[in-house]
Amino acid sequence: MNGKLVGGFIVVSALVVGAAIYYLQEYFYYAPVELASGEAAVEMTTLAGGAPEAIIADGFEGTDATSSPIRYRACFTTSMSLAMLSETYAPYEAAVPLTGPGWFDCYDAEEIGAALQAGRALAFTGQANIEYGIDRVVAIGEDGRGWVWHQINPCGAAAFDGDPLPPGCPDPETFKAATPKEGESNG
Numbered sequence: 001m002n003g004k005l006v007g008g009f010i011v012v013s014a015l016v017v018g019a020a021i022y023y024l025q026e027y028f029y030y031a032p033v034e035l036a037s038g039e040a041a042v043e044m045t046t047l048a049g050g051a052p053e054a055i056i057a058d059g060f061e062g063t064d065a066t067s068s069p070i071r072y073r074a075c076f077t078t079s080m081s082l083a084m085l086s087e088t089y090a091p092y093e094a095a096v097p098l099t100g101p102g103w104f105d106c107y108d109a110e111e112i113g114a115a116l117q118a119g120r121a122l123a124f125t126g127q128a129n130i131e132y133g134i135d136r137v138v139a140i141g142e143d144g145r146g147w148v149w150h151q152i153n154p155c156g157a158a159a160f161d162g163d164p165l166p167p168g169c170p171d172p173e174t175f176k177a178a179t180p181k182e183g184e185s186n187g
Contacts (some may be wrong), residue, residue, distance in 0.1 A: 033062030033074060042076055042148060044089040044138050045125040052127045055089075056080055057146065063104050069131045070098060074148035075106035078140060082122055085140060092137050095123030098149050112139055112147050132175045133159050 035041060040054030041062075055078060062074035095116060097109040115121035116139060126136030126148060133156015140146040152160070155169035165172075 031064065033060075033064050033072075035060070042074070042078075042138060042146065043126060043136075044085075045127060046088060047090055048088075050090070055085075061104075061106055062148070063101065069134045070150045070152060072136070072148070072150045073098075073100040073104055073107045076146045076148075077144050078146055079144060080140075082140065082142060085124065086122060090125040092123040092125045092135070095137050095139060096151060097137075097139065097147065098151065100149070107147055107149075109149075115139070115141050128153070129155075129170065129175065132156065132170070132172050 040057075041060035042057035043052035043054050045052050057076040057078055060074060060076045062072070064073075065071035097112040097116070099109045100107040112121065116123055121139050121141040123137055123139045126138040128135050130136045130150065133153055134150050135153045136148060137151050138146060138148050154166050157163075158165050158169070159172055
């Protein structure tokens with residue numbers, strides 16, 4: 001009798017903990033991205049100046065989480081052609097769409113990845129080092145649908161693993177000192 005009671009308690013406890021972990025990962029930390037007045041929904045880095053600039057983005061939906069810098073996901077549509085975009089904005093090499101929460105229906109990492117591999121979508125640099133070691137990636141499909149996510153770059157991968165930084169990486173301490181904290185301005 002005691003063995004069944006203990007076993008039942010263990011199974012029920014495991015189910016409760018599993019459900020709590022699922023809820024925390026899939027729902028709790030995420031919140032809709034609220035754009036400030038006049039803030040651009042989507043920006044991409046130009047080839048000419050190397051700075052992010054706003055693009056035409058309609059129907060923007062975004063979600064983010066404070067628990068990790070790589071949980072940002074967004075969807076939008078644009079009337080800008082892939083030919084024009086590829087002549088104006090910096091491509092993003094090795095773009096790998098990260099899986100988003102299941103309830104964020106407009107963003108499907110497998111579909112985006114397949115479109116990128118088949119050439120039905122192109123990936124662009126939204127902003128390099130939006131946080132140290134984290135790039136914002138923008139992918140746009142032939143049909144005008146667009147997706148945004150954050151991805152760890154080679155500098156971040158090395159820094160987070162404690163390995164020596166690859167050539168060309170900014171110094172993490174200098175980057176941190178030069179980056180304004182939330183609510184502060186840099187000038």
